[in-house]
Amino acid sequence: MTPFNRSRTTLAATVFCLLLLPALCWSTEPKRSRGQTVYVPAYSHVFTGPRANPYNLAISLTVRNTDPSAGMTVTAIDYHDHNGRLIRRYAPSPLGLTPLASSYIHLEEKDTSGGFAPKFIVRWESPRPISAPVIEAVMIGATSGQGISFVSQGQVIQER
Numbered sequence: 001m002t003p004f005n006r007s008r009t010t011l012a013a014t015v016f017c018l019l020l021l022p023a024l025c026w027s028t029e030p031k032r033s034r035g036q037t038v039y040v041p042a043y044s045h046v047f048t049g050p051r052a053n054p055y056n057l058a059i060s061l062t063v064r065n066t067d068p069s070a071g072m073t074v075t076a077i078d079y080h081d082h083n084g085r086l087i088r089r090y091a092p093s094p095l096g097l098t099p100l101a102s103s104y105i106h107l108e109e110k111d112t113s114g115g116f117a118p119k120f121i122v123r124w125e126s127p128r129p130i131s132a133p134v135i136e137a138v139m140i141g142a143t144s145g146q147g148i149s150f151v152s153q154g155q156v157i158q159e160r
Contacts, residue, residue, distance in 0.1 A: 030066075033132050035125035035160030041152045042118045042137040044111065054116075055148065056109040057141040061090075061120050063104070065097040067130035072097050076123040077105060082115035097133075109141055125160055132156070 040061060045054040065072050074097065077090040090105050097103060105120075122135050135154035141147065 030131045032129035033159060034127070034129050035123070036132065036156045037158040038122045038124075038135045038154040039157045040120040040122060040135055040137050040154040042114065042120060043116070043139050043152070044107070044114050044118055045116060045141075046148065047116075054112075055141055055143070056112065057139040057148070058109045059107040059111075059118075060138045060140075061105040061122075062102060062134075062136055062138065063097065063122060063124070064102045064134040065100060065130075066133055067126075068099050070099060070126060070128060070130045071101075072124050072126045072130060072133060074103065074122065074124045076121065078121045079105075079107075079114060080119050080121065081113065082117040087113050087118070120154075122154065 042059045042061070043057055044059060045056045047053065048055045061077065063074055063077075074091055074095040077095075079087045079090060081087050095103060107114075120137065124133060137152045137154075138149065139152070140149040
């Protein structure tokens with residue numbers, strides 16, 4: 001093969017990979033699942049100033065069923081401290097969420113039982129594959145006219 005033919009072959013392969021392969025390999029369909037275990041990082045406080053003073057934050061964990069036609073069941077919401085120790089269970093019995101329904105857990109600013117880096121472990125399931133829920137923690141604090149808020153997205157750590 002001459003150098004000219006080699007570069008034409010390389011060019012054709014590059015065009016194939018850049019233009020055609022994504023259409024074949026990457027679907028625009030949302031990910032569907034029958035259940036997951038989701039890790040959601042949270043912050044009961046952040047450190048401020050030169051002395052690293054703690055600034056307490058309220059935490060709201062939200063579970064949103066994104067599927068418009070099927071329900072899901074939250075089977076566990078466990079709250080762990082910064083060392084990984086279980087602090088409390090928020091779903092002692094399964095919690096059903098109808099299509100597009102949401103549920104939440106709220107911890108007040110004064111609840112620092114989780115330490116500086118608590119986390120939630122949320123487990124959910126469905127009898128058939130559904131669009132994966134949005135599970136996130138919203139942290140907010142306000143003192144003396146100052147406020148802070150931010151969101152932490154859940155990360156899937158296990159598929160059912």
